[in-house]
Amino acid sequence: MTIKVLVVDDSALIRNLLGKMIEADPELSLVGMAADAYMAKDMVKQHRPDVITLDIEMPKVDGLTFLDRLMKARPTAVVMISSLTEEGADATFNALGLGAVDFIPKPKLDSPQDFNEYQDLILEKIKSAANAKLKTQRTQPVAATPPSLKPNLANRVINTQLLAIGASTGGTEAILYLLQQFPAVMPPIVITQHMPPGFTRTFAERLNKLTRLNVKQADDGERLLPCYVYIAPGDQHLEVIKVGGSFKTRLTQGDKVSGHRPSVDVLFNSVAACAGANTTAAILTGMGKDGADGMALIDQQGGKTFAQGEQSCVVFGMPREAIKRGVIHHVVELPQLADKMLNYLASLKRD
Structure with missing residues (x-):
């Protein structure tokens, strides 16, 4: 059974890059690519993906807002695609707090080796996310001893x-x-x-x-x-x-x-x-x-x-x-x- 993946990113370059990486793996199935949260919402309903790769910085509705709504409406395994700025890192940890499974920095592809290493890592993270326990499925922390x-x-x-x-x-x-x-x-x-x-x-x-x-x-x-x-x-x-x-x-x-x-x-x-x-x-x-x-x-x-x-x-x-x-x-x-x-x-x- 293949893992259905939806790519959500406002950059056409990143969408196409991630799409090609996902399509190259027989265990994964690329079900759609969305440029913003509105397109993503429709595609989630239509395709019911197992894993979503989600850009934090998007127009109209940012990645964190979309993630928060997604986890309330239809909890899904999400891998955040994060910029290396300090703001990007802060947003990434907020995303993990909201229920994202994992994150990976945006690709810096200066050489074929960088491309291959990044591809191996993102595919590994997607597969791991597909088998991860979402926040709603895990033992929730209880009131701790004061x-x-x-x-x-x-x-x-x-x-x-x-x-x-x-x-x-x-x-x-x-x-x-x-x-x-x-x-x-x-x-x-x-x-x-x-x-x-x-x-x-x-x-x-x-x-x-x-x-x-x-x-x-x-x-x-x-x-x-x-x-x-x-x-x-x-x-x-x-x-x-x-x-x-x-x-x-x-x-x-x-x-x-x-x-x-x-x-x-x-x-x-x-x-x-x-x-x-x-x-x-x-x-x-x-x-x-x-x-x-x-x-x-x-x-x-x-x-x-x-x-x-x-x-x-x-x-x-x-x-x-x-x-x-x-x-x-x-x-x-x-x-x-x-x-x-x-x-x-x-x-x-x-x-």
């Missing part, structure tokens, strides 16, 4: 533990929800979320505004501090190393690992090596298997491992792979995950 009732963590825990989180498709909203449940005083947190360059700084700024923690895009060689969250920059691996008695960041542009840069495996492997049993790690929603090897190493070194449960994942690929390896200690749906992690960290002061 911050005043969260357990207090011992100073020893705050100063010796390291939290590591990895995610991909659906991860931007899952990470936001998880961090919002954490109190302001936490051990250092390092995060790799699969994301292209140009979006990670905006993502970090968004998290910084919407959580109690201090969130920033990681710089190379900085000391990890309690109450801070460090996000891997797009297109760079984030590792943690131990220098004297401190944990520090290291950014590299080495080869892709598990198909990604930044890679969750690279982060988890480094944390396992330098923090060992003082590691608490969580693998969240995402496509593929990045992070499973790293989780195995954290488990082997005596760290505590958590995975997001299937019902609250947009795509269950990454947690499933780690669970299949037998290296996850707790499988927890997103609404309960922060409390489970905090209760574990609080228990360490009694050891």
Whole structure:
């Protein structure tokens, strides 16, 4: 059964480009191309697409307004096509909050290799979106424990533990929800979320505004501090190393690992090596298997491992792979995950 795809973009060039890419894949069927939201609305009714690629910046009715109406009227898997401007990045995260499954930057096609890489990526994202759980189908976050009732963590825990989180498709909203449940005083947190360059700084700024923690895009060689969250920059691996008695960041542009840069495996492997049993790690929603090897190493070194449960994942690929390896200690749906992690960290002061 082929996946029916509708392309919505006001640029004829982008429409034709995406259309050709989609038509070249036997698993996909291009059912229409719309230049604006009004045409798109009619085509959604007529063709009932499985996936829509949607430009954020459109005349008459912008992509966010159309997305909001679409998700209320006929929830559909949407992949946003985003500009690399700061406004474009902000709008992209708003779109993910409204229920879009994923996003990809507008193509910059300077060479045949760029074209081929972009084609592989957009086709992969469309296929993943077709199998993703939409917002209406997922376990919805419930009222969380108020911050005043969260357990207090011992100073020893705050100063010796390291939290590591990895995610991909659906991860931007899952990470936001998880961090919002954490109190302001936490051990250092390092995060790799699969994301292209140009979006990670905006993502970090968004998290910084919407959580109690201090969130920033990681710089190379900085000391990890309690109450801070460090996000891997797009297109760079984030590792943690131990220098004297401190944990520090290291950014590299080495080869892709598990198909990604930044890679969750690279982060988890480094944390396992330098923090060992003082590691608490969580693998969240995402496509593929990045992070499973790293989780195995954290488990082997005596760290505590958590995975997001299937019902609250947009795509269950990454947690499933780690669970299949037998290296996850707790499988927890997103609404309960922060409390489970905090209760574990609080228990360490009694050891």
